[in-house]
Amino acid sequence: MSKSTNPTRQRILDAAVERFANNGYHDTSVADIVDDSGTSKGAVYFHFPSKQDIFLGLVDHFATILEDRLSEAIAQEESGVRRVNVALSVCLETFAAYKKLAKIFLIQATGLGTVFEEKRREIHKRFIDVIQRHLDEAVQEGDLLTIDTEIAAYAWMGAINEVVIEWVYTGHPEPARALPALQNILLRSIGVSEEQIQQLDPNANK
Amino acid sequence: MSKSTNPTRQRILDAAVERFANNGYHDTSVADIVDDSGTSKGAVYFHFPSKQDIFLGLVDHFATILEDRLSEAIAQEESGVRRVNVALSVCLETFAAYKKLAKIFLIQATGLGTVFEEKRREIHKRFIDVIQRHLDEAVQEGDLLTIDTEIAAYAWMGAINEVVIEWVYTGHPEPARALPALQNILLRSIGVSEEQIQQLDPNANK
Numbered sequence: 001m002s003k004s005t006n007p008t009r010q011r012i013l014d015a016a017v018e019r020f021a022n023n024g025y026h027d028t029s030v031a032d033i034v035d036d037s038g039t040s041k042g043a044v045y046f047h048f049p050s051k052q053d054i055f056l057g058l059v060d061h062f063a064t065i066l067e068d069r070l071s072e073a074i075a076q077e078e079s080g081v082r083r084v085n086v087a088l089s090v091c092l093e094t095f096a097a098y099k100k101l102a103k104i105f106l107i108q109a110t111g112l113g114t115v116f117e118e119k120r121r122e123i124h125k126r127f128i129d130v131i132q133r134h135l136d137e138a139v140q141e142g143d144l145l146t147i148d149t150e151i152a153a154y155a156w157m158g159a160i161n162e163v164v165i166e167w168v169y170t171g172h173p174e175p176a177r178a179l180p181a182l183q184n185i186l187l188r189s190i191g192v193s194e195e196q197i198q199q200l201d202p203n204a205n206k
Numbered sequence: 207m208s209k210s211t212n213p214t215r216q217r218i219l220d221a222a223v224e225r226f227a228n229n230g231y232h233d234t235s236v237a238d239i240v241d242d243s244g245t246s247k248g249a250v251y252f253h254f255p256s257k258q259d260i261f262l263g264l265v266d267h268f269a270t271i272l273e274d275r276l277s278e279a280i281a282q283e284e285s286g287v288r289r290v291n292v293a294l295s296v297c298l299e300t301f302a303a304y305k306k307l308a309k310i311f312l313i314q315a316t317g318l319g320t321v322f323e324e325k326r327r328e329i330h331k332r333f334i335d336v337i338q339r340h341l342d343e344a345v346q347e348g349d350l351l352t353i354d355t356e357i358a359a360y361a362w363m364g365a366i367n368e369v370v371i372e373w374v375y376t377g378h379p380e381p382a383r384a385l386p387a388l389q390n391i392l393l394r395s396i397g398v399s400e401e402q403i404q405q406l407d408p409n410a411n412k
Contacts, residue, residue, distance in 0.1 A: 121375070124368070148387035151369060151379060155391050158368025159361035162330070166360055169327070173357060181354035185361050189395035 009047045011037045013061055016054045021100040025055060055104075056119055062101045063123045066094050070130065080138025081192055085200045087134060088160075088183050091127075095164045096175045103168045124161070128153045135190065145191035156186055215253045217243045219267060222260045227306040231261060261310075262325055268307045269329045272300050276336065286344025287398055291406045293340060294366075294389050297333075301370045302381045309374045330367070334359045341396065351397035362392055 015037035019028040030051050034041050048054040073090045077083045095102045105123075132153035138144045163182050167173060173181075187197050221243035225234040236257050240250050254260040279296045283289045301308045311329075338359035344350045369388050373379060379387075393403050 147391070148383070151384055151387040152391055154369045154372055155365035155388060158364035158366070160364070162364025162367065163357060163360045173360075177354070178357055181357040182361060185353070185358055185395045188397060189391045191394060191400075194397075 006047070008039055008043050009057075011039055012044055012047055012054065013058055016058055017100050017104065020055065020058070020104045025051075025104075030054070052115065055116070058101065059105050059119055059123065062098060062105050063126065065098065065101075066091065067126070067130070069094055074134065080134070080141040080143040081187075081196060082200065084134050084138055084190075085183070085187065087131070088156075088186060089179070091160060092164070092175065092179045092182065095168075096179075099168065102164065124157055128157045131156050138190075147190055152190055155189065159186060212253070214245055214249050215263075217245055218250055218253055218260065219264055222264055223306050223310065226261065226264070226310045231257075231310075236260070258321065261322070264307065265311050265325055265329065268304060268311050269332065271304065271307075272297065273332070273336070275300055280340065286340065286347040286349040287393075287402060288406065290340050290344055290396075291389070291393065293337070294362075294392060295385070297366060298370070298381065298385045298388065301374075302385075305374065308370065330363055334363045337362050344396075353396055358396055361395065365392060 012033060016028075016033050019032050019036060023032075028051070030044060031041075033051075033054065034044050037044065044054075048057060069090050070087055073086045074083045077086050132149050135144070135147070135149040135152055139146060139149060159182065163173070163178055167175065167178060184197055187200070188194075192200075218239060222234075222239050225238050225242060229238075234257070236250060237247075239257075239260065240247050243250065250260075254263060275296050276293050279292045280289045283292050338355050341350070341353070341355040341358055345352060345355060365388065369379070369384055373381065373384060390403055393406070394400075398406075
């Protein structure tokens with residue numbers, strides 16, 4: 001996990017990831033997290049007034065990791081379609097690399113009441129806005145058809161979410177298969193041609 | 207709402223839709239539903255042992271309406287791509303026509319604990335299987351590229367879900383805009399060409 005600024009806060013979050021992922025939200029107590037983190041009750045309550053705050057802290061932490069990785073990867077690409085493509089790879093790879101956090105975010109967050117549902121929507125919206133901004137840039141650069149980028153951004157968010165949730169729940173479909181397939185589907189959906197898709201694929205013969 | 211076989215059961219479900227949609231699941235009691243339905247406490251408990259059973263009954267009811275409409279529409283189309291296209295229209299139109307039920311299914315079902323999350327996944331899986339079966343048929347008929355139909359089915363389910371949830375929550379984007387845009391995005395995603403998409407559009411000049 002990428003490190004947050006405060007080492008105690010980070011130890012609490014690390015312990016919470018393990019507990020929530022293995023035992024579920026409801027069957028984890030703040031006392032469990034105090035024990036596992038090797039910190040103190042006072043320290044935990046100083047950083048997080050309640051179990052719910054620990055959970056929301058984790059969700060934000062994951063969203064921030066993902067945003068940081070996206071910004072970094074996108075900054076290195078020149079053209080709109082390449083940026084969209086690399087963003088999609090980074091997104092799927094980040095979920096794979098942080099599977100436990102992803103599980104907490106995607107599974108435990110559903111079914112935990114209105115607060116979490118609002119958090120889920122807030123984070124979806126954050127990423128939908130990022131997707132739309134980059135789709136708009138690609139359209140402006142003439143790389144893409146003139147598409148309804150807002151609807152496309154929602155569609156992408158939903159598609160990625162559904163595939164990742166299924167994989168986190170069941171271990172299927174395995175990322176090595178799902179990632180390239182989903183990437184092709186989403187790139188095609190915005191009018192990227194088969195030739196362009198071939199050129200974007202680092203494994204394809206050029 | 208399409209009618210279920212038992213008129214009392216149907217009256218209970220009709221009353222429950224209104225109550226859940228207007229007041230939310232948590233702030234609705236079985237007594238409210240008894241009152242609104244004009245039936246009796248005994249009748250309600252005969253059909254539904256608990257409030258949760260009423261809710262799950264509604265979710266199943268909506269899924270069945272949608273499946274019936276899909277089967278009917280699909281049976282009238284000849285080619286694979288046309289069947290896929292009409293299925294998508296029917297799906298989006300059904301959510302629009304049954305907005306209150308959709309709201310209950312999509313919003314209230316999240317955040318209500320593990321039972322509902324499992325029901326949501328079960329229903330998603332039911333429709334993912336339907337989508338995949340029809341995509342497979344279209345591929346076999348040579349209408350489509352050889353795509354990974356399972357991943358495509360997950361992607362479609364997620365995309366539709368995300369757009370519909372946003373619309374049910376916020377009233378935006380309005381269906382008249384979202385439906386054709388989403389349809390084009392999803393058809394493109396499986397390799398249907400711009401020419402074919404034009405031909406499928408009943409409003410396009412032929």
